[in-house]
Amino acid sequence: MTRAFSEIPAPTVLPDTKAYWEAAGEGRLLIKYCHDCRTYHFYPRSLCPFCFGDSTSWAESGGMGVLYSFSAMSRTEPALVLAFVTLDEGPTMMTNLVDCEVTELRIGQKVRVVYRESESGQPVPMFTPV
Amino acid sequence: MSLDSNVYIVGAYEHPVRKADSISLAQLHADVAKGALADAGLSKNDIDGYFCAGDAPGLGAASMVEYMGLNVRHVDTTESGGSAPILHVSHAAQAIAAGRCSVALITSAGRPRATGATPRLQAPNPDAPDVAFELPFRPATQNLYAMVAKRHMHDHATSSEQLAWIKVAASHHAQHNPYAMLPQVVTVRDVINSPMVSDPLHRLDCCVVSDGGGALIVAKPQIARSLRRPLVKVRAAAEAQKHLNGGRVDLSYSAATFSGREAFDVARLKPSDIKYASLYDSFTITVLMQLEDLGFCARGKGGDFVSDGGLISGVGKLPINTDGGGLCNNHPGNRGGMTKVIEAVRQLRGEAHPAVQVANCDLALANGIGGLLATRHTSGTLILERL
Numbered sequence: 001m002t003r004a005f006s007e008i009p010a011p012t013v014l015p016d017t018k019a020y021w022e023a024a025g026e027g028r029l030l031i032k033y034c035h036d037c038r039t040y041h042f043y044p045r046s047l048c049p050f051c052f053g054d055s056t057s058w059a060e061s062g063g064m065g066v067l068y069s070f071s072a073m074s075r076t077e078p079a080l081v082l083a084f085v086t087l088d089e090g091p092t093m094m095t096n097l098v099d100c101e102v103t104e105l106r107i108g109q110k111v112r113v114v115y116r117e118s119e120s121g122q123p124v125p126m127f128t129p130v
Numbered sequence: 131m132s133l134d135s136n137v138y139i140v141g142a143y144e145h146p147v148r149k150a151d152s153i154s155l156a157q158l159h160a161d162v163a164k165g166a167l168a169d170a171g172l173s174k175n176d177i178d179g180y181f182c183a184g185d186a187p188g189l190g191a192a193s194m195v196e197y198m199g200l201n202v203r204h205v206d207t208t209e210s211g212g213s214a215p216i217l218h219v220s221h222a223a224q225a226i227a228a229g230r231c232s233v234a235l236i237t238s239a240g241r242p243r244a245t246g247a248t249p250r251l252q253a254p255n256p257d258a259p260d261v262a263f264e265l266p267f268r269p270a271t272q273n274l275y276a277m278v279a280k281r282h283m284h285d286h287a288t289s290s291e292q293l294a295w296i297k298v299a300a301s302h303h304a305q306h307n308p309y310a311m312l313p314q315v316v317t318v319r320d321v322i323n324s325p326m327v328s329d330p331l332h333r334l335d336c337c338v339v340s341d342g343g344g345a346l347i348v349a350k351p352q353i354a355r356s357l358r359r360p361l362v363k364v365r366a367a368a369e370a371q372k373h374l375n376g377g378r379v380d381l382s383y384s385a386a387t388f389s390g391r392e393a394f395d396v397a398r399l400k401p402s403d404i405k406y407a408s409l410y411d412s413f414t415i416t417v418l419m420q421l422e423d424l425g426f427c428a429r430g431k432g433g434d435f436v437s438d439g440g441l442i443s444g445v446g447k448l449p450i451n452t453d454g455g456g457l458c459n460n461h462p463g464n465r466g467g468m469t470k471v472i473e474a475v476r477q478l479r480g481e482a483h484p485a486v487q488v489a490n491c492d493l494a495l496a497n498g499i500g501g502l503l504a505t506r507h508t509s510g511t512l513i514l515e516r517l
Binding site for chain 1: 256257259260261262263264265266267268269270272273274276277278279280281284325326327328329330331374375376377378379381504505
């Protein structure tokens, strides 16, 4: 199945990530925190990928971060900008940059989370320059 | 994972087709198997082990074993994307060492051009745990690899001109390959002036999409020595994984860092011992990362290493991909691992095109990155020696 680049594919909500997507619908970005090794991780799992402990819980990210890397696809209008953003809490997540001037984007610049509706209506977290 | 093995690559064959309108996928697998058997001087009944990845149609190995009428007692369907044939050589060596088989056939094939299948934005398995956190952002292959290039440029001031030299080297080699999809020599300027696909990668930074395939035959020493072919020994084989590590993302290296280190340790060799290297060139940046990760140059110095013909046979410090590689020759079924091993075998046998043959080529390396450089992938490293 091939899609147009202008459409945002909807995420499949799985049992262990339901809370993440419900929060996204309320404009909140959740990440997982492990109480055993006291670290955040992303994407969210029930078992911590670092210590494999099972005492993980949801924490709310402040939604602020810096641009780790990005790439703009030329043939899309508006430009589709794929990116990795490193959240202030530590983890780096894949996302899109929106409402930005592509030529002015710089690695290391500050960004904040915004939400865009995917095909199903489920909002997904994207980022925009601060 | 690794093996100081005593097995040999006795057969290697690359299908000449680049657009397989009139050849089915199963037939491509069988055609390359027949070609590799003829190359080795063996017959179908000699094969007692079969190795294939997800590109083989049907029910894993079973469908192809049936189609080709093989009688094997060992199969392996390890899937790691484009690096799978390299892992298959490693696993065949282990299987032979364990007495599971004596003559292993490895096939790889695909026909994305004939079927019009696009490698981008396929609907992936929704049960894959990463999909929901990536698919909405429309990662194609190009923009993922481009993020690695963008970060390398940021960290090391690597330039588009330096990346372009990797394509220029491939084109210098491809001009001597009558089967190459892109046999025209190109310049750094040609690469820079080709349309931007995903910043900073241009169209000519990307490999070709081609149909075709290839096959290898790996055998135990008694059989290898009975054949009238140069002896190509698997001196070391290693594999390694890299991924997004729970969000601790670091695009500054690939899994080749680990598979390469292990292979060199097992072989008790160093990068400067290698006379020729086949490095998976899905994109120019893929080659740059492997050069650094495998230790052919220091971290961050890949741009300098590849410049001014650094990878051109007879000109540069390290000749690579003398068949034209995936950038100019062939990337059958969007999987480049097989052709990497085949050209390394040609070089070690002295059977590469005379214009690109490396003098006294007794040690070669083949490396593949399967999966996606920017997210999760499997690197396979082989060190091969002509005895």
